[in-house]
Amino acid sequence: MAQELREQVETICRAAREASWTLASLPTATKDAWLLRTAERLEAARPTILEANERDIEESKAKGLAAPMVRRLSLEDGKWENMVDGLRQVAALRDPVGEITDSIVRPNGLRVGRMRIPLGVIAMIYESRPNVTVDAGALCVKAGNAVVLRGGSEAFHSNRALGAELRAAAADVGLPEDAVQTMPTTSRDAIDHLLKMDRYLNLIIPRGGSALVRKVMHESAIPVLAHDEGVCHVFLDASADAEMSAEIVRDSKIRQMAVCNALETLLCHRDAARRVLPTVFKRLQEDGVEIRGCPETCEIFPEGVPAREADWGEEFLDKILAVKVVDDLDAAVDHVQRFGSEHTDVIVTNDYAASQEWLRRVNSSTVGVNCSTAFSDGYRLGLGAEIGVSTSKLHAFGPMGLEGLTTRKFVVQGDGQLRE
Helix, strand or coil: CHHHHHHHHHHHHHHHHHHHHHHCCCCHHHHHHHHHHHHHHHHHCHHHHHHHHHHHHHHHHHCCCCHHHHHHHCCCCCHHHHHHHHHHHHHHCCCCCCCEEEEEECCCCCEEEEEEEECCEEEEEECCCCHHHHHHHHHHHHCCCEEEEECCHHHHHHHHHHHHHHHHHHHHHCCCHHHEEECCCCCCHHHHHHCCCCCCCCEEEEECCHHHHHHHHHHCCCCECCECCCCEEEEECCCCCHHHHHHHHHHHHHCCCCCCCCEEEEEEEHHHHHHHHHHHHHHHHHCCCEEEECHHHHHHCCCCEECCHHHHHCCCCCCEEEEEEECCHHHHHHHHHHHCCCCEEEEECCCHHHHHHHHHHCCCCEEEECCCHHHCCCCCCCCCCCCCEECCCCCCCEECCCHHHEEEEEEEECCCCCCC
16 A cells, blocks of 8 residues: 555656646746636636535534634635635736846856746645645746645645646646646655655645644655744834734734734833733734733733743744733844744834834844734735745745746856867
């Protein structure tokens, strides 16, 4: 059985590799036609796909899957619309493949430039969110890459239904069907085999819980681009406006709690704490958010629960918020560096110097001023969609769109020059 599974995984990866050779040189028009056709097919198949999605949700509830993971499964609440609109947005984006940049002429007359090319074959290993199947497929194909999609068993029916439409759309427009493949098994052993397919795969992107990311990083024979957990912060500076703070904190925390860009820790300058936090807590209390605070926080908000040390680095993905009063901006930056995951961190301030200091010193993948953490999202940042938020600093960092799925080769053009 183990040998059969390995052979099945290898067959899929080999087919993706062969498809990537054709895909790398396809004209932009064909790739865009596939994106638009996929959007049409998904809309036509919406009832069937949502039925499969509901089946996944019900089965996951019956198995006792944690509530945040169940929420991530749903394609409702605007996720469907964003997913389909993302396809159209990616189609409208400039194709980076073939672009030559950094062109220079050497003293001997050689013209040297850098041309963007696809990475080759990308394997996505992810949990829950079935919309990743479409987002990842769209971005990989537009960037000229084949993709092997291994979603979690909890979203198996949704992913299979979505994957079938991606492949059918490929056949409709003349794109290689094997450019997009979903794993036809829920066996966890398939991941182990996938991580050893370095002959066929160029990059692995894990997107899910910390345990999944760590497993992939430790066991893969293929380069890994990590999408790690999101321990995101908002820091309310001394000059922060109370109403703006309350709105930003609420949107960052409540809009979608089971996503990696949701707010998990709120930091507040001591000089603003008694002026700003009561307004913030009142808004959060209305939404049923549990406050886990430092001693000063619990003094301001007696209904709060004393925070444990472990709470400062926790990704709750639920109606729980860790809150700490700090001495100043230096202390806030120190806290983010110690406990954050380099995902998304925002300052709320009316002090321009403080805002620029925050932008300069906090080196997370997305750093913001006076805005919700929810904007750390490829769709909202103009990427059309995202394949994930890279918390690795090599190759790509932050929400990954088309350029993050390409690399560059040197292109050297001459008139008979020799190196003597």
